[in-house]
Amino acid sequence: MKKVITGDHAVAIGAKLSRAEVVPAYPITPQTLIIEHIADFVNDGEMDAKFLTMESEHSVMSAATAASAAGARVFTATSSQGLAFMHEMLYATAPLRLPIVMVNANRTLGGPPGIWCEHNDSMGARDSGWLQVYVEDNQEALDMVIQSYRIAEDKRVLLPVMPCIDGFVLTHTVEPVDVPQQQDVDSFLPPYMPDITLDPAKPALFNTLMLPEYIMELRRQTAGAFESAKKVISEINDEFAKKFGRDYGGMIDTYRMEDAEVALITIGTVTSTSREVVDELRKEGEKVGIVKLRFFRPFPAEDLKRVLSGVGAIGVFDRSISYHGGGHVFNEVCSALYGITKPIINHLAGIGGRDVTKEVIIKMFDLTLKAAKGEKVKEINWHNTRGETV
Amino acid sequence: MFEVRFHGRGGQGAVMAAQTLAEAAVIEGNYAVAFPFFGAERRGAPVLAFTRIDAKKIYSKTQVYAPDCVVVLDDSLLDTIDVVAGLKPQGTVVINSKEKPEDIDLGKEIRTASVNATSVALEILKAPITNTAILGSFAKATGIIKIESLEEAIKSRFGEKLGEKVGERNALAARTAYENTVIGKSRGIKKLEPRKQWLPTYQEMPVGGVLVEGITEAGLIGPGSFIENKVYGWATFRPVRDREKCTMCLLCWFYCPEGTIVRISDKGDLMTNYDYCKGCGVCANECPVDAIKMVRARV
Ligand code: SF4
Ligand code: SF4
Numbered sequence: 001m002k003k004v005i006t007g008d009h010a011v012a013i014g015a016k017l018s019r020a021e022v023v024p025a026y027p028i029t030p031q032t033l034i035i036e037h038i039a040d041f042v043n044d045g046e047m048d049a050k051f052l053t054m055e056s057e058h059s060v061m062s063a064a065t066a067a068s069a070a071g072a073r074v075f076t077a078t079s080s081q082g083l084a085f086m087h088e089m090l091y092a093t094a095p096l097r098l099p100i101v102m103v104n105a106n107r108t109l110g111g112p113p114g115i116w117c118e119h120n121d122s123m124g125a126r127d128s129g130w131l132q133v134y135v136e137d138n139q140e141a142l143d144m145v146i147q148s149y150r151i152a153e154d155k156r157v158l159l160p161v162m163p164c165i166d167g168f169v170l171t172h173t174v175e176p177v178d179v180p181q182q183q184d185v186d187s188f189l190p191p192y193m194p195d196i197t198l199d200p201a202k203p204a205l206f207n208t209l210m211l212p213e214y215i216m217e218l219r220r221q222t223a224g225a226f227e228s229a230k231k232v233i234s235e236i237n238d239e240f241a242k243k244f245g246r247d248y249g250g251m252i253d254t255y256r257m258e259d260a261e262v263a264l265i266t267i268g269t270v271t272s273t274s275r276e277v278v279d280e281l282r283k284e285g286e287k288v289g290i291v292k293l294r295f296f297r298p299f300p301a302e303d304l305k306r307v308l309s310g311v312g313a314i315g316v317f318d319r320s321i322s323y324h325g326g327g328h329v330f331n332e333v334c335s336a337l338y339g340i341t342k343p344i345i346n347h348l349a350g351i352g353g354r355d356v357t358k359e360v361i362i363k364m365f366d367l368t369l370k371a372a373k374g375e376k377v378k379e380i381n382w383h384n385t386r387g388e389t390v
Numbered sequence: 391m392f393e394v395r396f397h398g399r400g401g402q403g404a405v406m407a408a409q410t411l412a413e414a415a416v417i418e419g420n421y422a423v424a425f426p427f428f429g430a431e432r433r434g435a436p437v438l439a440f441t442r443i444d445a446k447k448i449y450s451k452t453q454v455y456a457p458d459c460v461v462v463l464d465d466s467l468l469d470t471i472d473v474v475a476g477l478k479p480q481g482t483v484v485i486n487s488k489e490k491p492e493d494i495d496l497g498k499e500i501r502t503a504s505v506n507a508t509s510v511a512l513e514i515l516k517a518p519i520t521n522t523a524i525l526g527s528f529a530k531a532t533g534i535i536k537i538e539s540l541e542e543a544i545k546s547r548f549g550e551k552l553g554e555k556v557g558e559r560n561a562l563a564a565r566t567a568y569e570n571t572v573i574g575k576s577r578g579i580k581k582l583e584p585r586k587q588w589l590p591t592y593q594e595m596p597v598g599g600v601l602v603e604g605i606t607e608a609g610l611i612g613p614g615s616f617i618e619n620k621v622y623g624w625a626t627f628r629p630v631r632d633r634e635k636c637t638m639c640l641l642c643w644f645y646c647p648e649g650t651i652v653r654i655s656d657k658g659d660l661m662t663n664y665d666y667c668k669g670c671g672v673c674a675n676e677c678p679v680d681a682i683k684m685v686r687a688r689v
Contacts, residue, residue, distance in 0.1 A: 097598035158597060196600050203613035205601040211429060213589060218599045220592040 001179045007170030010138040010177050011077065011103050011163075012037030014145030016047045017185040018101070020075035024052040024063035028082040029115050030171040031105040035077060049075075057082040061089030061102075068098035069206050071197035073149065076100070079167060080107035080121045087125065093160050094129020095222055096207055099152030099192070100160040101145060102130075106268065106319075107167040108352050116353020117167040119268065119320035123296075123328040129222060131161040131229060132296040136271040138177045141165045143246060146185055150236045153192050156228040166269040168353070180244055188243055226298045233295060251300035253292040254307055256282060260289030262368045263308055264315040267293045267329055270349075270356050274317075277361045288365050293329060301336035312372035313343040315364050319350045326380045343371035349383040360384050392534050393454045396439040397473050398463035399624055400432055401670075403521030406547070407461070408439035411525060414535050414543035415443040423448050432647070434624035434668035436467060443534065459532055462486060463507070463520050465494070466623045472582045474498050483576060484528045486520050491574030502576040503531030505567045508626070514563045518626045522548070526564030530571040537568050621648065625669025627684035629662060635681035636660075642673035642682060 005013070012034050015023070023042070025035045041047035050067075054060045057078055068074045078086065083104055093100060108114030109121040122132060131151065135141045141163065148161035165171060196204050210218065234250035241247035253271075256278050257263060266274050271292040281288050291307055293300070308314055314337070318327020330346035337344065347364040350356040360383045367390065371377040382388040394411065398404030405426040412422035420443050427438040440454045456476045465487040467473060474483060474496050486507035487494055494502060507523035514523075522544050529537045541561040549557025586608035596602075601612035609618050631642075643651045643660060650666040651673060662673075674682035 095598060096600065195597075196602055203603065205612055206598075208599075208601070210599060213587070214595070214599065217590065217592040217595045221595055221597070224592065 001181075002176050003179050004174050004176050005138065006033060006172055006174050007138045007141050007165050008033030008105070008172070009037055010142035011145055011165065012041065013177075013179055014142040015075040015101075016041050017142075017180060017182060018075070018146050018149050018189055019073060019186075019191070020047075020049055020101075021072040022050045022052065022064070022067040022074045023076060024054050024060045024067065024074075025076055026054050026057050026060050026078070026082060028057075028079045030107060030167040031077045031079040031082070031103070033171065034103060034105070038075075057085040058089055061086035061093065064100050064102070065089060065093045065096065065098060066198070068093070068100050069096065069198045071192070071194050071199075073153075073192045074098075074100045075102070075145075077103040077105065079105040080109050080115075083121050083125060084109060087128070090125055090128035090130060090160075092207060095218060097158035097222070097225065098160060099149065099158055101148045101152060102160065102162050103141075103145065104162050104164045105167045105171045106164050114352050115167070117169050117268075117319070118351050118353060119164070119318070119328070120351075122162065122164045123320045123322070125162070126297055126328065129159065130297065131157075131159055131226075132164060133161065133294050134164045134268045134296060135170070135294070136269050136292065138170055138173070138175050139246070140248060141170060142177055142179070143240065143244070143248070146180070146189060147236055147240055149189055149192075150240075151229065151232055154232045154236070157225055157232050159222075159225050159229065164268070169269045178246075184243065188240065229298050230300070230302075233298075248294065249292070250303075251295045251298070252303045252307065253294060255290040255292065257289035257291065257307055259287055260310070261287040261312050262315065262365065262372050263289050263291050263311045264317060264347075264361075264364055264368060265291045265293055265304075265329060265333060266317045267296070268319060270317055270319070270361070273356065273358060274361050277358050277365065280358075281362070281365055286365065286369060288369070296329070296332070299332050299336060304333065304336050305340075308337065308340075311342065313345065313368050315345050315347055315368035317347045317349065317364060319348075319356075321348060321351060330380070343368075343377065344379075345371050345377055346380045347383055348381065348385075354384060357384075363390060391442060391444040391448065392459070392532075393457045394441040394443075394459045394461060394528075395454050395457040396441070396461045396463065397467050397471060398437050398439070398521070399467070400435045400437050401519075402437075402463045403519050404437050404439045404461075404463055407463070407521035407525055408441045410522070410540070410543050410547050411441045411528065411535065412443070413547055414525075414539040415441075417539045417542055418535065420445055421447050427453060433670050434621060436471060457481060459484060459528065459534075461524055461528055463524055465489075468494075468496070469623060470585065472497065472584065474500060482531050484524060484531050486524055486527075490572055491576050494576045495578070495580045496576040497578055497580045497582050498576065499578040500576050501531075501573070503527055503571050503573045505571045507567055510563055510567050510570070514559055514566060522560040523563040523567035526566065526568035527571040529564070530568045531573055537565060540564055620665045621668040622665050622687075625667060625687045627669045627671060628664060628667060628687040629669070629671070629673050629682045630685050631660065631662070632681045632683070633659075635679050636677075637679055637681075639678060641676045641678065645672050645676045647672060 108118040237250040316330040326346040381390040396404040408424035412424035415422035462485040491502035505527040507520035510523040545557040588606040588608040
């Protein structure tokens with residue numbers, strides 16, 4: 001059934017279709033609509049969930065962790081300062097291997113205060129033990145909530161997942177979304193059946209003090225789950241594609257990469273605009289393509305190596321700055337492609353919510369094409385930034 | 391380089407002893423470092439501390455595995471811990487014990503100095519805190535540090551924290567122990583089985599480290615496993631309750647950090663399970679009618 005809805009609405013429907021049982025929440029722009037829609041669903045009896053209004057995001061993640069440990073399927077959503085406020089609890093959830101799904105509406109992390117799209121908020125949580133997937137439209141946002149539960153609850157993974165959606169660009173934009181049927185989602189996503197839960201009748205110790213004799217093995221175990229997640233993500237993507245007819249590619253997606261001489265690695269909604277730019281540049285005879293980075297954790301190092309083997313230069317778009325010089329994606333791509341001698345050019349744009357226009361994306365391709373031809377190009381480029389030349 | 395490992399129990403001041411020894415070494419113009427190993431610390435639990443002394447700057451930041459000297463602040467540790475593990479063959483053990491070295495079985499014949507530091511401490515400090523006394527014995531046994539330097543370090547460290555008087559009393563405890571130290575050779579009869587530990591590989595580790603009741607070759611794990619952790623050996627004192635005075639207010643039951651005071655019935659009597667009483671005295675301190683007296687559990 002097609003519905004013309006916002007990204008936030010799509011995410012809320014995704015949580016409802018996934019039959020989330022506990023939703024602790026604290027509102028924050030631009031995530032607020034998600035919480036409001038879920039509150040309505042629960043109030044109207046459309047969704048059989050315990051909706052908990054908490055006093056802070058720190059408490060939200062505490063409640064989410066406890067509810068998940070008790071065996072419930074848990075959903076929540078946050079953004080920016082809210083994600084920062086629950087930072088401590090993010091680190092408690094993941095090593096416990098609790099399959100919570102939390103949508104982050106990407107927003108500037110102050111200071112300076114700002115409510116518009118930027119990836120600095122979720123990038124700061126990249127090493128908290130959560131899987132992260134970035135989406136490009138409202139359909140993918142809804143679908144990834146459902147897929148995220150399958151990934152998170154898979155016994156080979158058992159890790160929390162954070163689907164990231166660009167603030168305002170998706171959260172407050174309406175577009176047509178094909179809403180899956182409940183019975184189809186039910187057959188795709190069976191109920192959550194954990195082996196051990198918080199149960200007074202069968203006591204268990206969760207998150208107890210661990211001496212140095214144990215923590216290294218626990219960390220190694222968690223790292224192993226991230227490795228296994230790569231295969232699981234791809235399997236579940238294929239299963240979803242078969243059932244619902246939408247194939248997102250798994251860890252990454254590619255667009256017109258077959259004979260591309262230059263690739264731009266994109267993340268979030270800029271992928272979407274870049275598809276049109278690629279079509280236009282292709283018409284002009286430029287052999288360009290896109291590699292859409294979907295999962296940032298685990299990082300798709302092997303996939304990138306495979307799809308980028310034929311190109312002459314790689315452009316990397318970042319909507320966040322890591323203060324080592326470039327952005328987070330650039331950092332990881334360089335690390336993943338270590339040993340490859342082709343130029344890797346970082347394109348910083350859209351930070352603080354500045355619109356990433358087609359002109360800016362064309363400029364990214366231009367610079368990367370120049371680098372492919374052996375011309376000298378700066379490694380790190382601040383696009384559309386006063387005082388900078390690109 | 392001279393390396394020392396201190397074995398004590400939480401509350402006995404092993405860490406302070408290690409630090410004070412380091413300060414004394416520095417007073418003599420040497421370089422020294424001292425550091426604790428913090429386990430799941432609480433009053434009475436076995437603790438470790440280390441001191442390294444050298445003429446030049448010490449760069450090593452690891453624990454000490456082959457000490458030149460082992461200092462044991464509490465001889466009840468000998469039942470469960472192989473204190474001489476890794477000790478160099480020419481090394482020395484300095485031990486708080488009422489026994490002579492010849493009567494102390496360390497599972498190894500080794501140069502040993504003994505002193506009844508608990509008695510010294512009770513007499514001079516009025517508390518069973520043996521860390522300064524045992525340092526005096528260390529000075530006598532090893533000759534690594536002059537007793538005068540130790541006294542100066544003790545006065546400075548303890549004096550600064552607890553007042554000049556306390557500093558002087560502790561220096562006196564060190565001097566008294568120094569003079570009463572007996573040096574000889576330990577016996578080497580008993581075989582101390584190394585304590586079995588549950589050390590799962592990362593694949594064997596329960597997912598997320600979440601533990602249910604279970605048994606391993608090292609004993610119980612998970613909820614309820616603490617039952618194996620008897621702590622009576624930690625106690626210098628044990629509580630004795632005067633039933634006549636007791637008003638059944640239950641404050642002792644509430645405050646006991648080991649949960650070892652048991653309500654036999656809702657109305658009925660209280661019972662202290664001495665297997666799990668570490669002798670901390672919290673119950674006696676909390677009792678509003680002074681119905682609990684702490685009596686010496688061992689000498
Ligand atoms: S001395 Fe008292 S408070 Fe301390 S462990 Fe024993 S019974 Fe409990
Ligand atoms: S605190 Fe004292 S009076 Fe109260 S129950 Fe314990 S022993 Fe009795």
